[in-house]
Amino acid sequence: MERLENLKQQLTEAATTMVPQQEAFIGSIDQGTTSSRFLIFNKAGEPVASHQIEFKQIYPQPGWHEHDPLEIVDSVEKCIDKAVAQFEEQGHSGKSIKAVGITNQRETTVVWDHTTGEPLHNAIVWTDTRAQGLVRKLKQRLGAGDLQSICGVPLSTYPSVSKLLWLMENVPAVKECYDKGNLAFGTIDTWLVYKLNGGRKRNIFVSDPSNASRTMFMDLKTLSYSDALLDFFRLDTSKLKLPQIVQSGDPKAYGNLASTVLQGIQITGCLGDQSAALVGQKGFHPGLAKNTYGTGCFLLMNIGEKPVVSTHGLLTTVAYDFHNMKPSYALEGSIAVAGSSIKFLQNNLEFIESSAKVSQLAETVEDSAGVTFVTAFSGLFAPYWIDDARGTLFGLTAYTTKGHIARATLEATCFQTKAILDAMGKDSGYDLKELAVDGGMCNSDLTMQTQCDLIGIPVIRPSMRETTALGAAIAAGLTVGFWKSLDEFKDVNSQGTSTFKPTVSAEERNTRFARWEKAVQMCRGWAS
Structure with missing residues (x-):
C-alpha cells in the first residue's frame, strides 16, 4: 500500500512539472x-x-x-x-x-x-x-x-x-x-x-x-x-x-x-514620464543620466538620496520613491521644443511629408552652413529660463536651403542638451561618462552623432526604446514582487544597443557651441 501511495505521489509530481507555469x-x-x-x-x-x-x-x-x-x-x-x-x-x-x-x-x-x-x-x-x-x-x-x-x-x-x-x-x-x-x-x-x-x-x-x-x-x-x-x-x-x-x-x-x-x-505604481524614463534606462545609481527626445527634451541625472538645489539653471526633482526603498533624487534640464520642432517643419513649413524624413533632408547638406535655429517657440527652458525668447533663425544667406534649416533644427536640441549637461556637471560634481538616450528623435543616427560630437562623450541608444513605459512597469512590478530587486534589471534591454562616439575635436565643438550661445542671447525679448 505504501509503495502504491508513493507511486501516486511521484506521478502527480511528474504531471505537475510537465504543465508549463503560466507566464506573468x-x-x-x-x-x-x-x-x-x-x-x-x-x-x-x-x-x-x-x-x-x-x-x-x-x-x-x-x-x-x-x-x-x-x-x-x-x-x-x-x-x-x-x-x-x-x-x-x-x-x-x-x-x-x-x-x-x-x-x-x-x-x-x-x-x-x-x-x-x-x-x-x-x-x-x-x-x-x-x-x-x-x-x-x-x-x-x-x-x-x-x-x-x-x-x-x-x-x-x-x-x-x-x-x-x-x-x-x-x-x-x-x-x-x-x-x-x-x-x-x-x-x-x-x-x-x-x-x-x-x-x-x-x-x-x-x-x-x-x-x-x-x-x-x-x-x-x-x-x-x-x-x-x-x-x-x-x-x-x-x-x-x-x-x-x-x-x-x-x-x-x-x-x-x-x-x-x-x-x-x-x-x-506611478511615475512622471521623465522619472519613468530614467528608471527604464536603469539609472538607479548616482551619476547615471538619460535624455529623452520627445515632444520636448528632458535630461535627468540620478544624484542619490539627498536633493541638490541647482545654482546653474536646472531643476531638482524626485527620481523615484519605491516601496521598501529610500527615495532617489535627480537633477533635470528641460527643453520645451524638441520633436515638436520637427512637426513644425512638417506641418507649418511643409518641408517634409513625415517626421521620419527630417534626417534624410538634413543629410542632403554637409553642415548647417552657419544657420542656427533657436527653437524657442514657448520661451527657452533649462538652463536659460528666458520666458520672452521666441523661435529665431540666424545666419540665413542666399545659399541657405531647406536642408540647412532641417539640420539646424536637429542641432538646436543637441546644443541645448550640451548646455544642460555642462550645468549638471557643475551642480552635481559627477563627471558623466556616457549618456543613455530614448524618445522619437533618437531614431535619427545623424541627430545622435551630432549630439555625441557636441558633448564629447559616448551616446548609448538601446534597441528597445519603450523605456518610459518600462519605467512605469518596473514601479508597479517591484511593488507586487513581479521583480524582487533592482539587481534583476542588470541585463534587461542590454542586447543590440548602438554606441555613438565623438568624431570632432574639442576646438570645433567649442566653436560651434559659442555660436549657439551667441544666438541664444540674441533671441531675448521677442515676446513683450
Whole structure:
C-alpha cells in the first residue's frame, strides 16, 4: 500500500512539472503629450503587446495649449482594451497581467468639482505660457527667491502652480468652486487614477512624489506639502483639495481599474514620464543620466538620496520613491521644443511629408552652413529660463536651403542638451561618462552623432526604446514582487544597443557651441 501511495505521489509530481507555469506580465499606461498608450511587458522587460491613440491638441491662442481631460481618460481605456485584445490573440490570458503602472505628462494641470467629479476646464498643458504675466508678478513678491530651495523648481510658466492660479483668476467656474471649498486639483497622474478608479464614487485622490515635485507645492526633503509654499501662493487648503502624496510604488494607494477588460486589476505604481524614463534606462545609481527626445527634451541625472538645489539653471526633482526603498533624487534640464520642432517643419513649413524624413533632408547638406535655429517657440527652458525668447533663425544667406534649416533644427536640441549637461556637471560634481538616450528623435543616427560630437562623450541608444513605459512597469512590478530587486534589471534591454562616439575635436565643438550661445542671447525679448 505504501509503495502504491508513493507511486501516486511521484506521478502527480511528474504531471505537475510537465504543465508549463503560466507566464506573468505587467501592464503600463503611458499617457503622453500627444497620445496615450498601453503596453504589456514580460519579465525580461520586453513589450509583447501595445496600442496607441492620439488625441486632440487644442491651441486657443498663441502660446496656449490645452487637452480635453475626458478625452485623455477615454483614450487610455480604449488603449487598454485594444492592447489586451492583441495580447489575448497571441494566446495569453488577461488574468496573467498582475498589476498596472502609470507614467504621464507631468505639469499638465486639471481642475474638477470634487462633488461631481467633472472637470471645470480643459487641462492646461505643461508647454502652455499663458501665465507669463502672472509669473512676473509672483517674482516680485517677498520670498520669491527662496522657493526653489524648498521645492527644487524655479518660478516660471512651467510648473503646475502657475496654471492653477491662472485658472482661479480667469475662469469664473473655477473661482466659484474654490470659494465653495470644492475645487480639486491634480496633475495627469492624479486625474487618471481618480477616473480609472471610477471617479467620485471611490474618490481615490493621490499623487506620487515625482509628479508632486512638479507643482511647487511639495517640500523635496520631506516629500510632503509645504505650508510655506502654499502660503506664498496664498492658497487656502480648506478650499483647495490637494491629492495625498504616496510612494511611487504602493500596493494599495492607487486602487484598481473600475472598468475596461482589466476591471479589478490593481494599479501599483506611478511615475512622471521623465522619472519613468530614467528608471527604464536603469539609472538607479548616482551619476547615471538619460535624455529623452520627445515632444520636448528632458535630461535627468540620478544624484542619490539627498536633493541638490541647482545654482546653474536646472531643476531638482524626485527620481523615484519605491516601496521598501529610500527615495532617489535627480537633477533635470528641460527643453520645451524638441520633436515638436520637427512637426513644425512638417506641418507649418511643409518641408517634409513625415517626421521620419527630417534626417534624410538634413543629410542632403554637409553642415548647417552657419544657420542656427533657436527653437524657442514657448520661451527657452533649462538652463536659460528666458520666458520672452521666441523661435529665431540666424545666419540665413542666399545659399541657405531647406536642408540647412532641417539640420539646424536637429542641432538646436543637441546644443541645448550640451548646455544642460555642462550645468549638471557643475551642480552635481559627477563627471558623466556616457549618456543613455530614448524618445522619437533618437531614431535619427545623424541627430545622435551630432549630439555625441557636441558633448564629447559616448551616446548609448538601446534597441528597445519603450523605456518610459518600462519605467512605469518596473514601479508597479517591484511593488507586487513581479521583480524582487533592482539587481534583476542588470541585463534587461542590454542586447543590440548602438554606441555613438565623438568624431570632432574639442576646438570645433567649442566653436560651434559659442555660436549657439551667441544666438541664444540674441533671441531675448521677442515676446513683450
